[in-house]
Structure formats: C-alpha cells, structure tokens
Amino acid sequence: MPTERALQLAKDQELDLVEVNPRATPPICKIIDWGSYLYQQEKAERKQKAKTKVSEIKGIRLSLKIGAHDLDMRREQALKFFEQGDRVKLEMILRGRERARMDLARKIMSDFIGSLGDDVVVDAPMSSMGGRLTGLIRKKK
Numbered sequence: 001m002p003t004e005r006a007l008q009l010a011k012d013q014e015l016d017l018v019e020v021n022p023r024a025t026p027p028i029c030k031i032i033d034w035g036s037y038l039y040q041q042e043k044a045e046r047k048q049k050a051k052t053k054v055s056e057i058k059g060i061r062l063s064l065k066i067g068a069h070d071l072d073m074r075r076e077q078a079l080k081f082f083e084q085g086d087r088v089k090l091e092m093i094l095r096g097r098e099r100a101r102m103d104l105a106r107k108i109m110s111d112f113i114g115s116l117g118d119d120v121v122v123d124a125p126m127s128s129m130g131g132r133l134t135g136l137i138r139k140k141k
Contacts, residue, residue, distance in 0.1 A: 006031070053085055057136070062092045062112060064105055075115055082116075082139040087123060094131040105133050113137060 006029055010017040016034040019027055058081045060074050078088050090112065092105050109126055113135070124136035 056086045057089050058086045059089045059091060062108060064094060064098050064101060078116055087136060087138040090135045092133040099131045102128060109135060
C-alpha cells in the first residue's frame with residue numbers, strides 16, 4: 001500500500017503509523033497507538049525488573065577460639081543466606097599473638113567451608129591482609 005494511503009488510514013483511526021522492519025522490501029509498517037505501546041513496554045520492563053533479585057554479600061565472622069556451638073550457629077546462618085540467594089564473606093580477625101597461627105586460622109575456615117556441603121563454590125580464595133583472613137563463597141546454581 002502506498003505510504004500516503006497508510007498515513008491517511010492511521011490519521012482516520014487517530015493512531016500512529018510505525019515502521020516495524022525498515023530493511024524489508026517494501027518496508028513493513030503497523031498502525032498502532034504509540035503512547036500505549038510505550039506504556040506496555042515500560043510495564044513489561046518493570047515487571048521483569050521486579051522479578052530479578054540482586055545478590056547481596058552477607059558477612060560471617062569467625063575467630064580462632066570459636067566453640068563448636070558457635071560454629072554450628074554460623075553454619076546455619078550461612079545456609080540461610082544461601083537459601084536467600086546471597087553470597088557469604090567469611091572473615092577471621094587475628095589479634096596479637098594469634099597472627100602467628102595463620103595456618104590454624106586457614107584450617108578452621110576451610111573446615112567451615114567443608115561443613116557447608118558439596119554445593120558450595122569458593123568465589124574468592126582465602127586471602128590474608130595483616131591480621132585479617134577473608135574468603136567469599138556462594139552456593140552452586
């Protein structure tokens with residue numbers, strides 16, 4: 001159909017003539033309400049955005065002298081964070097003479113990670129900076 005006729009049809013219906021595929025021969029156009037179309041697109045984007053969850057990083061602090069019950073509580077807390085889809089940053093601060101026991105600190109953290117199960121992935125390996133030992137873990141998808 002000629003462009004003038006398509007424009008006249010759109011004007012008669014009080015709608016807009018929108019070019020859908022300009023590369024086709026001849027170009028393909030549609031008669032639609034452009035304002036309503038933009039509103040529907042924006043509405044769909046908002047709905048999609050509402051469904052996505054941004055993963056947060058939750059922190060769990062361990063210590064060199066942590067007891068078995070406290071370790072169990074931290075494990076339950078980490079599992080709860082994983083269920084919510086969050087990543088967990090493990091942190092251990094060594095004070096004073098505890099800094100000489102970095103090997104024991106690494107063992108406690110690796111045992112803690114092992115106690116969380118097989119579906120845990122280490123995002124950032126354990127790193128020490130001064131008297132602070134940190135690591136980032138998440139659950140496999």
